[in-house]
Amino acid sequence: MPVVLLLTGCQTVLMSPSGDVALQQRNLIITSLLLMLIIIVPVIVLTLLFAWRYRASHQRDDYDPDWNHSTLLELLIWSAPLLIIIALGAVTWVSTHKLDPFRPLERVSEGRPVTVDARPLVVDVVALDWKWLFIYPEQGIATVNEVAAPVDRPIEFRITASTVMNSFFVPALAGQIYAMPGMQTTLHAVINKPGDFEGFSANYSGAGFSGMHFMFRGMDEAQFEQWVAQAKSGPVLSRDVYQQLAKPSENDPVSRYASVAPSLFEDIVTQCVTPGPSCMSGMKGPNLPAPEHAHDSTADESMHGMPMAQPH
Template sequence: MAGCSDKYIVLHPVGPVAQKEYHLIVLSTIICAIVVIPVIALLIFIIYRYRDTPDNKAPYEPHWSESKLLETIWWGIPIIIVIILGVLTVRDTYSLAKEPVNPKKAKPLTIQVTSLDWKWLFIYPDQKIATVNYAEIPANVPVQFELTSDAPMNSFWVPQLGGQEYTMPGMKMRLWLEANKTGTFFGSGANFSGEGFAHMQFNVTSTNQADFNSWVKGIKQSSPALTQSGYDHLAQKGLAKVQSFSSVPNGLFDKIVEKNGHHMTGDMKNEYPKMKQKDNMSGMDMKH
């Protein structure tokens, strides 16, 4: 906690995904406290009750070996807690892999994210624009982040909007997030990836739909195009400032995934075409 900011942003969720995860954190903490607090209390009691002092009247029982009742309690309660936590975690994990329920029936926004050394590239395929080290989204609209890496494996994380998801070369991961109010939210890479790791930070700004549309229009009118050679330069190791691009090469994101897919070996190479064909992957079987 000493490393957190004053706001403890993980505990200030903004949006349905982060709120569900926050409730799971709180519930898990309460359930675990059922074990932790009694264990600490018993430790203090035992140290005091059976301390080695001349006036201690605690009974001396050198031949005592076991208690089926006590063993049932101290094994049974943790087993029950693990089962409860497992069920709740699996339930929420699978539910969050789906598109959030949006009462306003807003059309989801897709953003293709590529982690590089040491910067983030955000491509808006429908708007045909791109940004570096920042993203803008409309409030109350589900956002589908498609994630990959053109560098070492990393992890995409916007704490106030939801949990992290890995970015892996040759893989297309998915993460649904949504902001239920306007604001600017801190994001970063959550995996160590070399010298510039500490600088892999970005902001996600949530605005109303009209402001988002104006922002897209402004990018198209005032920003340069991202060419293939421009991307190749951007992908080289090094830091990068905040940038915007009025257009991107057609299919750039899929080409990045495909390019790194050629470097897979064994089961990963066999599995990638299946996942690409399904195109609905929200996680990864870590056996592959």
């Protein structure tokens, strides 16, 4: 009973998400659990039954010390797990491709497909030490430790990191996606309910990791436009300001920027914010042709929830 009481303080956001992608992932967890319980529950029950039925103190009339085989038992023992594995394999195959983070959304929610003219909200995400920078290229603004999106509008997160690997995770929205320096990963998601939802880094990245939290805000269109207008009253995120922002700091408050230096996110990905040997744009020789196929998406699709990084 004390253990049960302690568990009442836990948040079950993974099992009651507010975004359609996270909802499908929740359903996948439940489906997999039920399929495995088909085997686990009978095994537990039969283990207890056998221990009681064949205990040493129980004298039986049908004692048969020479018994060693039953075709019926063999069929049950092998066929049931085989069918469960086939079912789990089919579910895994379908969901791995359907919920691929790089794949654009096909629906906003159950029974509501994405319309042909729907334009996703693009948000560039940069994992800094130890805070999150969000750049809105369409709106021309940027924020630190706060991100917002209209309800029922597809979102395309383009994710990278400044120095070390991190993991972008909003449990109510979708699964975690790694953020890596010099590379760009992608996450498509949608929020279906208004509210404030916690986001954080799910990958240890140093001393300030425990304070690397941010707030994801789901709003209606009018509230989102008002939120953007509020950000327009902030300072400018120039390259010099970014270099100061990128320095390690802990528990940073929310801040907003009215405009962003041109191509800042692309330069962060290629590590070209300041000229130097790490800048990727100068690494390719003038006479070397570009590779024909720099990224194999097939390999990425096989890693559901943990996509490989995509070279920018």
